[in-house]
Amino acid sequence: MVHVKLKNNQELIIREAEKDDAEELIISVKKIADETTFLTFEADEFTLTKTEEEKIIAESHASDNRIFLLAILNDKIVGFIKVDANQKKRCKHLASFGIGVLKEHWNKGIAKHLIQEMLKWAKGTQILRKINLGVQSNNLAGIHLYKKMGFQEEGTERRGALIYGEFYDVILMGLLID
């Protein structure tokens, strides 16, 4: 668990998700999905039950190349970063992540701290050597943030997302862990 100061001097806690977080986490992720078109799913497609979410959290704990971190502000879950990685030997060094912050808390630095902590953990695993992500080309805050954190553009997945009948390119970015 780490305590960090946000741009507005509020204190944020970043810690691993625990089983008891499952219910609140589901509500927060649904809300984030409802507030943005930048995630890969719509709010009503996020149908995980409490038990399924608990299982995902437990699997992250048990894994040596996956992690599920939460951002906690005033005892509430306001953001998350979830790293997924392949378990096959030839791909175990690769991970990708999903990240989201409740809209009322955007631009305070929460995602920056989530990514920073995730990268510290990734280096410590001694397994992960590359973090990949895909970001919609119109997600300007996301692209700005990822570049600031050291991610480099590696390509474009044309028509990577279909949002309410309109195609968007997805920018592929990566960061080497050395």
Ligand SMILES: CC(C)(COP(=O)(O)OP(=O)(O)OC[C@H]1O[C@@H](n2cnc3c(N)ncnc32)[C@H](O)[C@@H]1OP(=O)(O)O)[C@@H](O)C(=O)NCCC(=O)NCCS
């Ligand atoms: C992307 C997201 C996670 C960022 O979270 P956040 O906590 O607001 O991020 P931060 O405050 O750490 O950083 C945001 C940065 O974007 C910048 N920014 C905001 N709007 C911007 C815009 N329109 N153009 C360029 N930069 C912008 C901010 O100024 C800030 O940069 P700075 O600290 O250098 O000034 C959040 O907006 C979110 O949850 N979006 C919906 C879900 C999503 O997009 N997930 C990622 C999918 S790849």
